[in-house]
Amino acid sequence: MLGLIGSTLSLLAGFFPMIPTMSRDATPVTAAVFFPSLVLWAGLLFVRKTDWKVGALAFAAGLAYVLSFMDGVATIDKIQLSVGQDALNGMYVMVQQINWWATIAWAVFIFALLGRKPWAQVVGIGAGLMAALGGFPLAVVSTLEVGRFSMFAPSPLLSVALVVILMLPATRHLLADWVSGKEQVQIVTRPAHATQ
Secondary structure (H helix, E strand, O other), X not given: OHHHHHHHHHHHHHHOOHHHHHHOOOOOOOHHHHHXXXXXXXXXXXXXXXXXXXXXXXXXXXXXXXXXXXXXXXXXXXXXXXXXXXXXXXXXXXXXXXXXXXXXXXXXXXXXXXXXXXXXXXXXXXXXXXXXXXXXXXXXXXXXXXXXXXXXXXXXXXXXHHHHHHHOHHHHHHHHHHHOOOOOOOOOOOOHHHHO
């Protein structure tokens, strides 16, 4: 679990600086941190014998975690640029903290999910709702300003999709089985001599 926590934090530290670097056509040197951390994170899921569906859910939540953090950082810049526009500035101040609380909630969800905690689903739904609440206002205002799809939209969109997935009956059953300690579903085959 400590390895998963460390590699999750390394993913954030490696990925976030890559965005402004690539937007300026420079070499993203922090990719040297991000990609080994991603390999380590995925490798640790195999060490823990994680069901691939649970691993995929944790990975998607990891993307939401990084994107929520990016929206929180971007909002700090928006706060500084909107000084003097009271309503807009106030909105940015509010959603900035919501995005970072959503980031923390996504991280807690990932660790609770991989740690087989029964309350993981509730935390994931809360994280998704917070990320949507903090991300959509930022994405809408940004889209209106630049006149095209906002880079701040993937966080709330992915978060809403994860909320829907977490509320599906199939996901609830998957998580219940996972929490109870069941590994991947084993296909039972009959021995060849049993059919003779």
